[in-house]
Each structure stands twice: as C-alpha cells, then as structure tokens.
Amino acid sequence: MIAATIDGKKISQDIRTKVENRVVKMKNNGVIPGLAVVLVGDNQASKTYVAMKQKACEKMGIHSVLIELPGDLTEQQLLDQVIELNQDDAIHGILVQLPLPNHIDEVNVIESIDPKKDVDGFHPINAGRLMTGGEAFFPCTPYGIIEMLKNQKIELNGKHAVVVGRSNIVGKPMGQLLLKENATVTYCHSRTKDLAYHTKQADVVIAAVGVRHMITADHIKKGAVVIDVGMNRDNDGKLCGDVDYEGCLSKASAITPVPGGVGPMTITMLLANTVESAERSFAR
Ligand SMILES: NC(=O)C1=CN([C@@H]2O[C@H](COP(=O)(O)OP(=O)(O)OC[C@H]3O[C@@H](n4cnc5c(N)ncnc54)[C@H](OP(=O)(O)O)[C@@H]3O)[C@@H](O)[C@H]2O)C=CC1
Numbered sequence: 564m565i566a567a568t569i570d571g572k573k574i575s576q577d578i579r580t581k582v583e584n585r586v587v588k589m590k591n592n593g594v595i596p597g598l599a600v601v602l603v604g605d606n607q608a609s610k611t612y613v614a615m616k617q618k619a620c621e622k623m624g625i626h627s628v629l630i631e632l633p634g635d636l637t638e639q640q641l642l643d644q645v646i647e648l649n650q651d652d653a654i655h656g657i658l659v660q661l662p663l664p665n666h667i668d669e670v671n672v673i674e675s676i677d678p679k680k681d682v683d684g685f686h687p688i689n690a691g692r693l694m695t696g697g698e699a700f701f702p703c704t705p706y707g708i709i710e711m712l713k714n715q716k717i718e719l720n721g722k723h724a725v726v727v728g729r730s731n732i733v734g735k736p737m738g739q740l741l742l743k744e745n746a747t748v749t750y751c752h753s754r755t756k757d758l759a760y761h762t763k764q765a766d767v768v769i770a771a772v773g774v775r776h777m778i779t780a781d782h783i784k785k786g787a788v789v790i791d792v793g794m795n796r797d798n799d800g801k802l803c804g805d806v807d808y809e810g811c812l813s814k815a816s817a818i819t820p821v822p823g824g825v826g827p828m829t830i831t832m833l834l835a836n837t838v839e840s841a842e843r844s845f846a847r
C-alpha cells in the first residue's frame with residue numbers, strides 16, 4: 564500500500580476561501596477583523612513564522628499589526644503592551660509569539676491576554692473550556708489537524724489515537740480534541756517506556772515531539788494515519804518533521820508531509836479564530 568499524502572496547502576486554501584467570505588461579510592457590517600502579533604527579540608524562526616502569518620492576513624483582508632519589541636524588555640513592559648491591545652477595539656485577536664526570552668514568565672503573559680482575544684487558545688480559560696465546554700478558542704495546530712482529518716473523511720469515532728508529545732500548545736490540546744471526536748486517546752512523552760509498543764497500536768499517530776525521524780515505519784501499524792507536527796532542520800538546514808516520511812509511505816494509509824502538511828493548517832485556523840472573534844464581538 565502506498566499512503567495518500569494529505570495536502571495541507573490545498574485543504575488550507577479551501578478553508579481560507581470560506582473564511583475570506585466571512586471577512587467580506589464582516590466588512591459589509593463595518594467591521595474589519597484585526598490581529599495583533601507580538602514578537603519579542605530576534606529569533607530567526609519566529610520572524611519567519613510571524614512574516615507568514617502577516618502575509619496570510621493581508622491576503623484575506625484581515626487587518627494585521629506587528630509589534631516588535633526588544634529582547635531585553637521587562638516582563639511588565641510586555642504585560643502593559645498586551646493590556647493596551649486588550650483595550651483596542653480594532654484588535655480582535657492577540658498572538659504573543661513563543662518562545663519568550665527566559666527572564667519573562669510565559670504563564671503571566673498568556674494569562675494577561677483577554678480570553679476573548681486569545682486566538683491561540685493558550686489562556687487557561689480557553690484551555691479549560693476545551694475540556695468542559697463553553698465558548699472557547701482551540702489551539703490552532705491541533706484544531707487544524709482535526710479539520711484536516713475531517714476534510715479527508717478520516718473516521719475518529721472509536722479509533723485509537725496515540726499522541727506523542729504533551730506540550731500545552733500541541734500535544735495536550737490535541738488529545739482533548741481527539742477525545743471530543745470520540746477517539747480512544749493515549750499520550751506518550753519522554754518518560755514513556757517502549758514508545759513503539761504504543762504507537763504500533765494506533766489507528767492514528769500524531770507526532771509532536773521536535774525530534775527528526777522519531778517515528779519510523781517500525782513505529783506504526785499497517786494502514787495507520789500518520790500526522791507529522793514536527794518542524795525540524797536536517798544537517799543541510801532543510802525543513803523536516805518528526806516522521807520518517809519516505810519510510811512510512813509504504814506502510815501508512817495516509818500521511819502528512821513537512822512542509823505542506825500541518826503548518827499551513829495552523830496558520831489557517833489562526834485566521835479562522837481571528838474572524839470568529841470579530842464575529843463574536845459584533846454579536847455582543
Ligand atoms: N506545524 C506547526 O504548526 C507547529 C509545529 N510545531 C513543532 O512541533 C514540535 C513539537 O512542538 P511543541 O509541542 O511546542 O514542543 P515541546 O518541546 O514543548 O514538547 C515536546 C514533547 O515531546 C516529548 N518528547 C521529547 N522527547 C521525546 C522522546 N524521545 N520520546 C517521546 N516523547 C518525547 C516531550 O516530553 P516531556 O513532556 O516529557 O518533556 C514533550 O511533551 C516541534 O518540532 C515544533 O517546532 C509546534 C507548533 C506548531
């Protein structure tokens with residue numbers, strides 16, 4: 564069997580067309596959805612991601628503001644900036660690019676964002692509501708993966724999903740969203756004993772680790788769906804995921820590439836969450 568490659572770029576484009584129609588509607592109501600991206604310091608990878616987000620916003624008519632701050636600013640200065648954005652009626656979404664410099668407490672910064680504008684879905688109110696229900700924003704990467712699987716008509720109901728990674732921004736919310744779709748969920752992490760034993764039982768494997776070629780053909784069962792969240796660089800500086808794509812191709816039933824898989828979906832769901840936020844604020 565040769566796996567179907569899931570085209571994240573194409574699926575993103577389809578969803579972005581729909582989101583763009585909602586932007587047009589909002590504009591007819593006199594509201595321009597606005598996203599503020601806060602970038603602290605000069606991490607090159609962060610700069611690249613932020614530029615991609617800006618470009619995607621501009622393309623669909625979302626007002627986007629980039630706030631670049633020096634890496635040596637104080638935590639209080641950053642908190643003051645977020646509070647100013649919380650009060651700005653032209654801004655419906657706030658994203659503080661992670662990671663932050665070591666002297667700044669990420670938890671404090673995330674908690675300072677108005678949950679209604681937290682389009683990353685990282686605030687404890689949104690993380691909590693992902694579990695308990697209620698109006699929330701879901702983190703863009705796991706949310707994008709669910710939308711991708713739905714687009715491909717990949718059944719999750721009753722299926723065994725194994726998530727490798729338990730970060731607050733990808734792994735943990737991924738498991739919760741899969742649970743919402745009625746999957747049976749297993750989490751693996753750095754203390755897991757015999758990773759391959761667990762991943763081999765999975766109908767769907769989600770790799771969100773940050774280690775190149777962590778998941779090989781020996782880690783999956785025949786016909787598994789393999790989703791690669793990883794964004795790593797190989798020795799030549801080429802972008803690659805956590806999955807040995809070539810090796811898994813002849814064993815999996817469907818697989819996402821890197822680049823062109825999960826990454827574009829993340830940005831798409833950020834746009835969708837921003838428009839959703841603008842719609843909610845208009846309805847209030
Ligand atoms: N495509 C996209 O849109 C996005 C891609 N990414 C990429 O996804 C990857 C993961 O990101 P993120 O969740 O933020 O990373 P973190 O570093 O925060 O989390 C990594 C997770 O992997 C686990 N882990 C580490 N080593 C192993 C191992 N040997 N075996 C099993 N589990 C292990 C860790 O376990 P423990 O908890 O025990 O330490 C941790 O839970 C990165 O490559 C990142 O760049 C991230 C966000 C978006």
Ligand SMILES: Nc1nc(=O)c2c([nH]1)NC[C@@H]1CN(c3ccc(C(=O)N[C@@H](CCC(=O)O)C(=O)O)cc3)C=[N+]21
Pocket residue numbers: 611612615658659660661662683703794802821822823824825826827829830
């Ligand atoms: N507050 C915050 N929110 C985030 O959502 C967030 C963050 N901080 N910090 C960093 C991670 C990483 N992340 C990516 C998003 C898109 C691609 C993406 O579009 N990747 C392209 C290729 C990128 C390239 O060519 O370099 C692809 O996979 O096809 C990658 C990674 C969001 N993150």
